[in-house]
Amino acid sequence: MIRVLVFVSTLALLIFGSVWLADRPGAVAVEWLGWRLQTSVPVLLLLLLLAAGLLTAGLRFFAFAAGWPGRWADGRRESRQRRGYLALTDGLAAAASGDAKQARQLAEKAEKLLGDPGLTGFLSAQAAHLSGNSQSAQDHFQRLLQRPQTAAIGLRGLLDAAVQAGDLTKIVDLAGQARAIRPDDPWLAETLFTAFVKLGRWTEAESLLADVQRRKAMPVASLNRRRALVLTERAGAADPQTAIGLARKALSADPSCTAAALRLADLYRNSGALAKAATILEKAWRSGPATALADSYGNLHPDEEPLARVRRLEKLVASHPDHVLSHLAVAQACLKAQLWGQARKHLLAAVAQQPVSGTFRLLAELEKAEYKDQVAAQAWLVKAAEAPADPVWTCANCGVKAPVWTLLCPGCQTPDSLNLV
Numbered sequence: 001m002i003r004v005l006v007f008v009s010t011l012a013l014l015i016f017g018s019v020w021l022a023d024r025p026g027a028v029a030v031e032w033l034g035w036r037l038q039t040s041v042p043v044l045l046l047l048l049l050l051a052a053g054l055l056t057a058g059l060r061f062f063a064f065a066a067g068w069p070g071r072w073a074d075g076r077r078e079s080r081q082r083r084g085y086l087a088l089t090d091g092l093a094a095a096a097s098g099d100a101k102q103a104r105q106l107a108e109k110a111e112k113l114l115g116d117p118g119l120t121g122f123l124s125a126q127a128a129h130l131s132g133n134s135q136s137a138q139d140h141f142q143r144l145l146q147r148p149q150t151a152a153i154g155l156r157g158l159l160d161a162a163v164q165a166g167d168l169t170k171i172v173d174l175a176g177q178a179r180a181i182r183p184d185d186p187w188l189a190e191t192l193f194t195a196f197v198k199l200g201r202w203t204e205a206e207s208l209l210a211d212v213q214r215r216k217a218m219p220v221a222s223l224n225r226r227r228a229l230v231l232t233e234r235a236g237a238a239d240p241q242t243a244i245g246l247a248r249k250a251l252s253a254d255p256s257c258t259a260a261a262l263r264l265a266d267l268y269r270n271s272g273a274l275a276k277a278a279t280i281l282e283k284a285w286r287s288g289p290a291t292a293l294a295d296s297y298g299n300l301h302p303d304e305e306p307l308a309r310v311r312r313l314e315k316l317v318a319s320h321p322d323h324v325l326s327h328l329a330v331a332q333a334c335l336k337a338q339l340w341g342q343a344r345k346h347l348l349a350a351v352a353q354q355p356v357s358g359t360f361r362l363l364a365e366l367e368k369a370e371y372k373d374q375v376a377a378q379a380w381l382v383k384a385a386e387a388p389a390d391p392v393w394t395c396a397n398c399g400v401k402a403p404v405w406t407l408l409c410p411g412c413q414t415p416d417s418l419n420l421v
């Protein structure tokens, strides 16, 4: 509506101006350098308008022509960038799918087109890593450290390489730096903790756990267990008086930690406090029966009569009388005390819960000892051969089997990875 009004008004003004000029033709004469121009005022105005129009068009064309090289360069740059980003994206997809050759080719292309190692460094590093060129991958990751925005990726890449190479000192250094950037990252905390434990740097492992607890970067139960295990190890290396304090702290951090209970009971036994040792082992049995607890409890009085041992073990297992390990612990003591009836009762109860070959072999022993019955013994031995093997400590990480529980797996050195399987 406004446009129409403006158009109509302009048209009216032009018509009015033309009529006004036509009514007043006048005459103009110009003399210059021997030239003489004589015309009317409206024609002169028209000529002036035409000259101004031509001048404007000329200037515009000149500006357009002068800007052309810049525009051409801009266009070329944009096209390079577009192709560079496309190569970068395709390269990352190739790296993610594990296509080393394609990833390397696209990384080189992206590097050439974009000319920014900060942008293409990650892809180049991944491509080098996939191609098995670890030195080149490390160089690329090292370069990523120079920019704050990519430093975390660079550290992670270098850290992965250090973990793969098993270089513990390097892991501690890099994981420490990475935690300064990402203090809440659970993987970093885990990696650093494992390295501290493998290096036996218990005090640092303990401070790390305190920091992890402040940041809630690990589930509470697993944090408490780790703290208990670290304190137990510290107790193992400390003088007897300090050791007892540390082992008590370990057990209060995680009352179900068998390793901590065994350590504290051991320390009490060595200091002659046998009653305290017994109480610790009974409490530990209450939180979770374990063969090592029964063995340690038995060893508190190595020279006692077999019958006395049976009575004591019955006291130990009183909190879990129906547990398979309770039946087995008492059954073995009964066999030594020649309490055949009780031994049979406990062994049959154990085998009903967990029919494993070790328990069938004990039943065979019982037949031979009680009745000298070779046929019955043989029948149990046949069952023993057919039954699954006794549970054995097995690493959840590398599958190695170990005769006793140790903090570090004897195969792959992973902390706390052995489970009874």
Ligand SMILES: [Zn+2]
Residues within 6 Å of the ligand: 395, 396, 397, 398, 399, 400, 409, 410, 411, 412, 413, 414, 417
């Ligand atoms: Zn292992």
